[in-house]
Amino acid sequence: MKAKRVSAVARKEFLHVLRDWRSLGIGIAIPLVMLFLFGYALTLDVDRVPLVVWDQSQTPASRTFIGGFSASRYFQLVGEAGGYGEIERAIEARRAVIALVVPVDFARGVASGRGSSVQAIIDGSDSNVASYALGYAEGVTRSYSNQVTLDSMRRGGLPQPAAGLDLEPRVWFNSDMESRNYIFPGLIAVVMMVIAALLTSLTVAREWEVGTMEQLIATPVTRGELILGKLIPYFCIGMLDLLLAILVGEFVFDIPMRGQLWLIFASCSVFLAGALSLGMLISIVTKSQFLSSQIALVATMLPAFLLSGFVFPIANMPYPIQLFTHVITARYFVTLLRGIYLKGLGLRLLVGEALFLLAFAALVLTLAHHKLRKKIE
Amino acid sequence: MNGANATTTGESPEAQVSLHELTRRFGDFTAVDRVTLDVARGEIFGFLGPNGAGKSTTIRMLCGILPPSSGSGTVAGYDIATQSEQIKNQIGYMSQKFSLYEELTVEENIDFYSGIYRIPAGKKAERKEWVIEMAGLAEQRGTRAQALSGGWKQRLALGCAVLHEPPIVFLDEPTSGVDPISRRSFWELIYRLSGEGVTIFVTTHYMEEAECCDRLGFIFGGELIALGTPAELKAGFPGQIVEIGCERPFELLQRVESLPGVKSSALFGAGLHLAVENAEQTIAAIGRELPDLDLRMERITPSLEDLFVSFMQAQGRAASS
Numbered sequence A: 001m002k003a004k005r006v007s008a009v010a011r012k013e014f015l016h017v018l019r020d021w022r023s024l025g026i027g028i029a030i031p032l033v034m035l036f037l038f039g040y041a042l043t044l045d046v047d048r049v050p051l052v053v054w055d056q057s058q059t060p061a062s063r064t065f066i067g068g069f070s071a072s073r074y075f076q077l078v079g080e081a082g083g084y085g086e087i088e089r090a091i092e093a094r095r096a097v098i099a100l101v102v103p104v105d106f107a108r109g110v111a112s113g114r115g116s117s118v119q120a121i122i123d124g125s126d127s128n129v130a131s132y133a134l135g136y137a138e139g140v141t142r143s144y145s146n147q148v149t150l151d152s153m154r155r156g157g158l159p160q161p162a163a164g165l166d167l168e169p170r171v172w173f174n175s176d177m178e179s180r181n182y183i184f185p186g187l188i189a190v191v192m193m194v195i196a197a198l199l200t201s202l203t204v205a206r207e208w209e210v211g212t213m214e215q216l217i218a219t220p221v222t223r224g225e226l227i228l229g230k231l232i233p234y235f236c237i238g239m240l241d242l243l244l245a246i247l248v249g250e251f252v253f254d255i256p257m258r259g260q261l262w263l264i265f266a267s268c269s270v271f272l273a274g275a276l277s278l279g280m281l282i283s284i285v286t287k288s289q290f291l292s293s294q295i296a297l298v299a300t301m302l303p304a305f306l307l308s309g310f311v312f313p314i315a316n317m318p319y320p321i322q323l324f325t326h327v328i329t330a331r332y333f334v335t336l337l338r339g340i341y342l343k344g345l346g347l348r349l350l351v352g353e354a355l356f357l358l359a360f361a362a363l364v365l366t367l368a369h370h371k372l373r374k375k376i377e
Numbered sequence B: 001m002n003g004a005n006a007t008t009t010g011e012s013p014e015a016q017v018s019l020h021e022l023t024r025r026f027g028d029f030t031a032v033d034r035v036t037l038d039v040a041r042g043e044i045f046g047f048l049g050p051n052g053a054g055k056s057t058t059i060r061m062l063c064g065i066l067p068p069s070s071g072s073g074t075v076a077g078y079d080i081a082t083q084s085e086q087i088k089n090q091i092g093y094m095s096q097k098f099s100l101y102e103e104l105t106v107e108e109n110i111d112f113y114s115g116i117y118r119i120p121a122g123k124k125a126e127r128k129e130w131v132i133e134m135a136g137l138a139e140q141r142g143t144r145a146q147a148l149s150g151g152w153k154q155r156l157a158l159g160c161a162v163l164h165e166p167p168i169v170f171l172d173e174p175t176s177g178v179d180p181i182s183r184r185s186f187w188e189l190i191y192r193l194s195g196e197g198v199t200i201f202v203t204t205h206y207m208e209e210a211e212c213c214d215r216l217g218f219i220f221g222g223e224l225i226a227l228g229t230p231a232e233l234k235a236g237f238p239g240q241i242v243e244i245g246c247e248r249p250f251e252l253l254q255r256v257e258s259l260p261g262v263k264s265s266a267l268f269g270a271g272l273h274l275a276v277e278n279a280e281q282t283i284a285a286i287g288r289e290l291p292d293l294d295l296r297m298e299r300i301t302p303s304l305e306d307l308f309v310s311f312m313q314a315q316g317r318a319a320s321s
């Protein structure tokens, strides 16, 4: 492995990318479009969420509480229910997305300062709407509770504990409800996977098609130098995409970044090495740009979207498919990125995922090296 | 038909390229059939043959990028079947299809190959200037390869192939589709390299280029059917050539083909060339048979083209009988 040759190949490949609008489009424009498109589609504002109420308390206090909901622009009171059966029917018929169950002792609990638990039943089948509805419901509840606290202080009573009331969510139909925050790191993973494989799927095939490969294999350049040199520019593009994605998350979608930045970049580089090598392998085997890009899309896009757990929770999939997701690399990266990004987890808790990505990258890279021939067959 | 300095064993120590019974099959089809030849150091060896004869296939095997099916060969002393990577350090190759990077500029293409061949930093600039000067590309340094005309492209490709000063250069139809003036300047470069001791193995379809080679090999249907210097080949031509100038050569072609003593015939410029056993007899016979036509007939010394036309027709007849 000679640095001079690797850098010659890398530099040449950089120039290709810079001068070929297709590569630039795939590398920079498409990821951004995907992030914005999906980011907005998945975080679309929700208002006038249909609400049913089962008011067991039937007191002025409970009516004031419910009034807070009807007054909010986020909710629309569509009916009263007299029991869980009615709530279930309303949600199943999609008349309501959220139901509130105000307990019998609501007024007493609030008045005494003991507090009370209001149950919120949410249709989780559209996890996005559900997460919003839940967020709004919490907001309305909090402001009611603050009002109660304020009122009692104004009446000269002793200051009451601030958390007079709490909302106890029950999510139906999708217990692993994903929130908007949950989706964004997954989205980064999916975009990276698709882009990475697509970018490199063109490189070797293009050289075979144009005829430059015949020239190249008649030189002393080694297979390793060729592969490494070709990976470097796309690796840089991938890293740039990650940086852009984090910035978009931070400044456009307000996604809290709790993890360590270096850890995100480190795990992403391992993931990228695997995804880029996969595209390279496909390119080497097919020797055709068209075929190669099609295969890369099918091999990465579908599994990454459907089976990575990025939108569809893996726990809800049929068991055989759950088993199958274990070989989808995007799944591990989605988990890894979520863990680091949202929970600020350290590597110790994610070592399994990281090792899998490392092993995958090593395997695919070895295969690509093995399949690349400096011969015309 | 072998020339005096053409050994057939393929073991000459001076030989830079040496083939012995080299064969390449694609499935049932034999593209190169037991080719044996040697090329000496500093020689310009021309490899001729019609389309599909097996020229490119042979060159690819010599460059170590296509494994032979059987037979053996060495390039710069290295075995083409087992030491192909060592060979790649010793050769420059210009494939038949233009194969530089179209989106890269002249300088960027040179820099790329300079890196690939690991030309030392101290020599890099000097070699680059040498190539640019040799190819006459000083004005086009920053031009993308795709914007160069055919002749410039070929010269740049040659420049990139010899950037690292390889002792052996393989050129596969380097001048196809290039105008005659550019072709001449390209051949001046080839002579210059040869003068520096570089061995050159070149394929071509142009007879005037064949005349420029030190030695020629003629391949047809995968088989090497003639080998020698241009002079030797012409001297060894069996029979004589009659040139006929006439108005409608194509009609005449059909009428003279069947005459006794005519071995092969071909359209040639504005007339016909006939390969015959005895020129005087044939001229007399045609004058008798076709008195109505006003023909200008004369015996000429055979050119390489006459030679190859008659080879091909003889092979074609042998194949069909």
Ligand SMILES: Nc1ncnc2c1ncn2[C@@H]1O[C@H](COP(=O)(O)OP(=O)(O)OP(=O)(O)O)[C@@H](O)[C@H]1O
Pocket (backbone or CB within 6 Å): A377, B026, B031, B049, B050, B051, B052, B053, B054, B055, B056, B057, B058, B096
């Ligand atoms: N990879 C391959 N697979 C199958 N057949 C091949 C392959 N490469 C070459 N051939 C066949 O081998 C024969 C010789 O091809 P080759 O390219 O060597 O001819 P050539 O003498 O270079 O012709 P041209 O003057 O047209 O370049 C042709 O019939 C060609 O179709």
Ligand SMILES: [Mg+2]
Pocket (backbone or CB within 6 Å): B055, B056, B057, B096, B172
């Ligand atoms: Mg050819």
